[in-house]
Structures are given as C-alpha cells and as structure tokens.
Amino acid sequence: MAKLSRGQRTGAGTIALLVLAALSLMLMIMLVMGLVAVPTGRRRPMDEGAVVELKLPTHRHGDENPLAPWVEVLSWEPRAFLYHHFLTQEECNHLIETARPSLVKSTVVDSATGKSKDSRVRTSSGTFLMRGQDPVIMRIEKRIADFTFIPVEQGEGLQVLQYRESEKYEAHYDYFHDAFNTKNGGQRIATVLMYLSNVEEGGETVFPAAKVNSSEVPDWDQRSECAKAGISVRPRMGDALLFWSMKPDATLDPTSLHGGCPVIKGTKWSATKWLHVDNYAV
Numbered sequence: 001m002a003k004l005s006r007g008q009r010t011g012a013g014t015i016a017l018l019v020l021a022a023l024s025l026m027l028m029i030m031l032v033m034g035l036v037a038v039p040t041g042r043r044r045p046m047d048e049g050a051v052v053e054l055k056l057p058t059h060r061h062g063d064e065n066p067l068a069p070w071v072e073v074l075s076w077e078p079r080a081f082l083y084h085h086f087l088t089q090e091e092c093n094h095l096i097e098t099a100r101p102s103l104v105k106s107t108v109v110d111s112a113t114g115k116s117k118d119s120r121v122r123t124s125s126g127t128f129l130m131r132g133q134d135p136v137i138m139r140i141e142k143r144i145a146d147f148t149f150i151p152v153e154q155g156e157g158l159q160v161l162q163y164r165e166s167e168k169y170e171a172h173y174d175y176f177h178d179a180f181n182t183k184n185g186g187q188r189i190a191t192v193l194m195y196l197s198n199v200e201e202g203g204e205t206v207f208p209a210a211k212v213n214s215s216e217v218p219d220w221d222q223r224s225e226c227a228k229a230g231i232s233v234r235p236r237m238g239d240a241l242l243f244w245s246m247k248p249d250a251t252l253d254p255t256s257l258h259g260g261c262p263v264i265k266g267t268k269w270s271a272t273k274w275l276h277v278d279n280y281a282v
C-alpha cells in the first residue's frame with residue numbers, strides 16, 4: 001500500500017513539473033514574440049512627452065495657487081470638459097505671434113462639394129500651423145495627446161483664429177457630412193479648443209443643444225444673450241475645452257452642436273485641434 005501511494009505521489013509530481021515546463025516555454029515564446037513585456041523601470045525624459053506632463057485633478061484647488069491646473073466636467077451630453085490653465089501665457093502668445101503674419105479670412109466646408117467656401121456664418125480670420133512646426137507647438141500637441149488619449153498623429157495642424165468685435169462662428173458640428181473631408185483620417189472624433197486671450201465681453205463657446213440651469217451658473221449675468229442658449233464657456237487665456245463629436249459607441253453626437261458667440265468687447269484668439277478616428281496625414 002505504502003509503495004503504491006509513493007508511486008502516485010511521484011506521478012503527480014511529474015505532471016506538475018511537466019505543466020510548469022510547458023508554461024515556462026509558452027512564456028518564453030510570448031516574450032520572444034513581444035506579446036508580453038518585462039517592465040524595465042525606465043522612463044522617457046520629460047520633454048519627450050510620455051504621460052508625465054499631465055495631472056488631472058478633478059476639483060478646484062484652494063486659492064493658494066490660482067494657476068494650478070484642474071479639469072472641470074461641463075457636461076456628459078455632449079461630453080465636454082474644461083481644462084483650466086492648460087497653456088501658459090508664453091505659449092498663448094507664441095501661438096498668436098506665430099499665426100499673426102498669415103491670418104486670412106476664415107472659410108467653411110460646403111457639405112455638397114466638400115470644398116472650402118466663404119461664409120457669413122463664420123466671420124473670423126485664421127491660419128493653420130503645421131503639426132510639429134516648432135518645439136513649443138510640439139510640446140502643446142503632446143500635451144493634447146496626453147489629455148485626450150488620442151495620439152498626435154491623429155490630429156490636424158493647429159488652427160489659430162482671431163475674432164474681432166462682432167465676429168462669430170454660428171452653431172455647427174465639427175464632424176463632416178461629406179465623403180471628401182473624411183478621406184484623410186476618417187471622421188473627426190473630438191475637438192480641443194484653446195483660448196489664447198481673455199475677452200472682456202462675449203465670445204463664449206456655446207452648446208445650444210445642451211440644456212442649462214441658469215441658477216447653477218454663478219456668473220450667469222456676465223454671459224452674452226447668445227451664450228444663454230445652452231451650456232457655455234467664457235474664454236479665459238490658457239484654458240482648453242475638450243468636447244467629443246462622437247459618442248463612445250462611435251455614432252455622431254448631435255448634442256456636440258456648438259458656436260462661437262459674437263465678441264462684444266475685446267479680441268478673442270483661439271487655437272483649435274481637430275482629432276480624427278485615424279491617422280491624419282499632413
């Protein structure tokens with residue numbers, strides 16, 4: 001009896017060893033194929049980006065550091081978030097001064113032809129900067145990628161816009177209705193709109209399809225009539241508004257309808273980053 005049970009133990013031990021050996025072999029094959037990776041503990045340096053630049057506190061800090069960044073959830077329909085103090089004043093000025101010499105009157109896309117056309121619904125001036133045009137722009141684009149979790153390669157070049165008094169962009173969608181404009185990178189999935197200047201009055205970004213409860217907006221009286229049509233964002237130098245044109249189920253979100261209210265007093269400068277579902281060739 002004792003002999004037999006010893007024999008059974010030996011058999012079980014052999015099977016366990018064989019299973020272990022098989023598992024080790026599988027792990028080695030997976031390592032070689034790159035299916036699994038051993039963490040090396042190495043970090044990429046700050047200026048290379050990685051995920052190190054961003055902290056996403058969800059609540060406003062105390063007043064001890066008024067420039068500390070924080071992210072505010074504006075709305076879930078549309079999905080819209082305001083990143084306070086996303087850019088420094090120097091970065092804002094750099095974008096303005098880089099764009100200023102090449103400003104031209106803005107156009108809109110004709111949904112019948114997919115071509116650009118002049119329009120009374122959009123009266124600003126603007127220009128496109130190249131993706132990765134200089135080290136400051138590269139750094140900003142990496143920060144946008146970190147914030148949105150969408151790679152730099154899926155973004156168009158920044159578009160810098162200037163709205164002088166009475167200039168505006170009437171409510172529109174950022175997604176396309178034509179096949180022409182989705183050839184490069186597919187549909188636009190999200191937009192990051194950065195405010196490069198303060199505006200004394202007006203110039204808000206408004207989402208007219210998003211219901212707003214005025215008693216929950218502390219500075220309601222300081223918003224223009226246009227902004228009161230829905231959830232709105234007052235331009236503040238350095239703040240970045242992220243909103244999604246597509247829902248998580250990959251369908252278009254009609255509540256992402258948005259407009260730039262007429263500037264009443266001052267000049268509004270903004271920079272827009274449109275992000276696509278796929279790589280965007282520049």
Ligand SMILES: *[C@@H]1O[C@H](CO)[C@@H](O)[C@H](O)[C@H]1NC(C)=O
Nearest residue numbers: 211212213214215216217218
């Ligand atoms: C608007 O917000 C206030 C304050 O939170 C609340 O008391 C009121 O019921 C809300 N009104 C509506 C119509 O939801």
